[in-house]
Amino acid sequence: MHEDEKRWVAAAIDFEGTIHIGKHLKGNSSYYESRIQVTNTKEALIDELVKICGGKKLFVRRPGNRQDHWVWYCAARYAEELLKEVYPYLIAKKEQANVFFELRQTVSYKNTHPVDKEILNLREVLRLKMGRLNQRGKLNYGTT
Numbered sequence: 480m481h482e483d484e485k486r487w488v489a490a491a492i493d494f495e496g497t498i499h500i501g502k503h504l505k506g507n508s509s510y511y512e513s514r515i516q517v518t519n520t521k522e523a524l525i526d527e528l529v530k531i532c533g534g535k536k537l538f539v540r541r542p543g544n545r546q547d548h549w550v551w552y553c554a555a556r557y558a559e560e561l562l563k564e565v566y567p568y569l570i571a572k573k574e575q576a577n578v579f580f581e582l583r584q585t586v587s588y589k590n591t592h593p594v595d596k597e598i599l600n601l602r603e604v605l606r607l608k609m610g611r612l613n614q615r616g617k618l619n620y621g622t623t
Contacts, residue, residue, distance in 0.1 A: 489568035
């Protein structure tokens with residue numbers, strides 16, 4: 480990826496994107512998902528992300544008077560590599576990227592199941608921290 484493309488992708492993530500950590504339940508266990516996504520009503524923006532970065536594109540039809548939109552996303556190791564490339568150019572989402580990297584450091588590709596409780600607890604702390612960073616509206620920090 481050229482430097483100007485890195486800047487453009489970072490801006491798309493900063494302005495229209497989210498860096499996400501999700502938790503999913505499967506039977507008696509849970510697993511954590513890490514991904515980057517950009518949502519926009521203009522398909523051309525999403526097509527440009529696919530052209531530059533790869534990843535996946537999908538269309539979301541919204542009910543009622545809400546606008547339909549397009550989503551570009553990538554997950555896990557691929558998302559981590561992409562974030563490393565654009566990291567120097569992130570501004571608004573730099574803190575979320577740091578939390579994402581922390582989570583990715585807890586992932587082992589050695590198929591070690593079950594995952595240690597300590598690692599699961601850290602992943603949950605990171606998921607909650609990411610949720611606070613991605614929260615919309617005024618943040619309530621309490622009174623001081």
